[in-house]
Amino acid sequence: MIAGYPELEGKTAMFITHLDATNLSTVSFYTDNDSRVKFFTDLGLRSPKRVMEASEAGRFSGSISAERVDLFDDVDILVTYGDRNLIEALRANPLMSRMPAVANDAVVLLGRNPLGTAANPTPLSISWVLEDYVALLAEAARKSQ
Amino acid sequence: MTADPIEASGGAAFAGRSNSLRILWLAAMIFACIVLCVLSVAFGTRDVGWNDIVAAVGGHIDSIGQAAVAVRIPRTLLALLAGAALGLAGAIMQGVTRNPLADPGILGVNMGASLAVVIGVVWFDMTSAYAYIWVAILGAGGAAVFVYTIGSLGRGGATPLKLALAGAATSIAFSSLVMALVLPRNDIAGSIQTWRIGGVGGATFESISHVLPFLAVGFAISLLSARKLNSLALGDDLAAGLGERVAFARATAALGAILLCGATTAICGPIGFLGLVVPHLCRLLIGVDHRWLLPFSALNGACLLIAADIAGRVIARPAEIEVGIVTAFIGAPFFIWIVRRQRVREL
Numbered sequence: 195m196i197a198g199y200p201e202l203e204g205k206t207a208m209f210i211t212h213l214d215a216t217n218l219s220t221v222s223f224y225t226d227n228d229s230r231v232k233f234f235t236d237l238g239l240r241s242p243k244r245v246m247e248a249s250e251a252g253r254f255s256g257s258i259s260a261e262r263v264d265l266f267d268d269v270d271i272l273v274t275y276g277d278r279n280l281i282e283a284l285r286a287n288p289l290m291s292r293m294p295a296v297a298n299d300a301v302v303l304l305g306r307n308p309l310g311t312a313a314n315p316t317p318l319s320i321s322w323v324l325e326d327y328v329a330l331l332a333e334a335a336r337k338s339q
Numbered sequence: 340m341t342a343d344p345i346e347a348s349g350g351a352a353f354a355g356r357s358n359s360l361r362i363l364w365l366a367a368m369i370f371a372c373i374v375l376c377v378l379s380v381a382f383g384t385r386d387v388g389w390n391d392i393v394a395a396v397g398g399h400i401d402s403i404g405q406a407a408v409a410v411r412i413p414r415t416l417l418a419l420l421a422g423a424a425l426g427l428a429g430a431i432m433q434g435v436t437r438n439p440l441a442d443p444g445i446l447g448v449n450m451g452a453s454l455a456v457v458i459g460v461v462w463f464d465m466t467s468a469y470a471y472i473w474v475a476i477l478g479a480g481g482a483a484v485f486v487y488t489i490g491s492l493g494r495g496g497a498t499p500l501k502l503a504l505a506g507a508a509t510s511i512a513f514s515s516l517v518m519a520l521v522l523p524r525n526d527i528a529g530s531i532q533t534w535r536i537g538g539v540g541g542a543t544f545e546s547i548s549h550v551l552p553f554l555a556v557g558f559a560i561s562l563l564s565a566r567k568l569n570s571l572a573l574g575d576d577l578a579a580g581l582g583e584r585v586a587f588a589r590a591t592a593a594l595g596a597i598l599l600c601g602a603t604t605a606i607c608g609p610i611g612f613l614g615l616v617v618p619h620l621c622r623l624l625i626g627v628d629h630r631w632l633l634p635f636s637a638l639n640g641a642c643l644l645i646a647a648d649i650a651g652r653v654i655a656r657p658a659e660i661e662v663g664i665v666t667a668f669i670g671a672p673f674f675i676w677i678v679r680r681q682r683v684r685e686l
Contacts, residue, residue: 211529212527212528212529212530212532212533213530214530214533214534214541216541216546217530217533217534217538217540217541218540218541219410219414219538219540219541219659220533220540220658220659222529222533256658257658257659258657258658259383259384259385259652259656259657259658259659260410260540261383261384261385261407261410261652262384262385262656262657263403264403265657275525275526275527275529276526279466287410288400288406288409288410289403289406289407289410292403292406304526305526306524306526310525310526
């Protein structure tokens, strides 16, 4: 199935734990030790440098202040929970808008719908959401080029 | 009204505190505040050169360094306002309840505001800033009334210990309720968890402008209650004998404190321990006359919160430690020290 989306190959993806439009001062992400990010590897995506550094330390998540947002320059795709309001808040923020993924609008948004569970793949959910999830990721990958 | 009994017994070194000494402390605190504001804009998780700082203050956000400084400016302003509000609210709560352990966090007021906000977000999809503030104020007021009622049950009325216990139990109960509400909501669980730690990271000029009118009214009501609090400090009977309407005085002062706490919690989340530590520090320096104590507590609270925010941004690079955690580190040992002091009695 991944073969149908060659644009995913080699792209870096980062799963942000949460981003609140009212507080964009920190970027928190899941590391390779978390199942959500492990699923990315199954789809042929890589992890950016900061995520790999935090993973080596054995942690499940890491966080970096928004002032150092240039540390995320190698991130192609962002995945997070939210809606369009969040995207607009990100683009309006002087620091967050400098992230290449935000500037290219290469953000996959999960909401309070079945797709929201796509991030945590279980044997039951995979057949339901896998196609939609991969399609969204591929669309973000295309925008990041 | 010459020798304040508490002042005289509080330590010979501070007996007979003169107004000139108080003015000196006030000036020193204002100076410290200005210095801390400058430091807060200049230092953070990112090292920024002087040119970038000057450019950012002038309004440019061309480079990432300038953008970082530009974000720090409203953050510093919010830390100043929130610190002043919490320090002042703590001083008022300690004056109203005559309880040295009174603090918005310990009396459950912060938690009440948090629970109200979480209910609004989870059940009513609340997003407007004004809704946040009003709901937080209502929650803070409701919790204050609730804790005071429970603490007044039984013999002896609202003694310091009973109030602190009622507040702690209520905080824990509300905290569990918040967790129960948030658990099924995977999408906002992370945001609410971060918000509950309490921090000034979400500061923008727009969000500050929403909360400013509430803070202004809260500051006004609180600072005008200084004389009433002085009378209340003499005891209910003596205050009534001096012509003070005790219940009304308590209610207005408490209203000011609740406005300040609610508005601050709405935008920053619950920040604890500041309202506890600051009035005690100020009493050591400037005495128990509320006409001096209240403004000084506000200044001191502002300084402490800005300093805590700077520390949180500098210690854990490239991550940040939220201000709520830093104040807990400072406040918890201080809380233990207060409780263990020989003369923990009504103020």
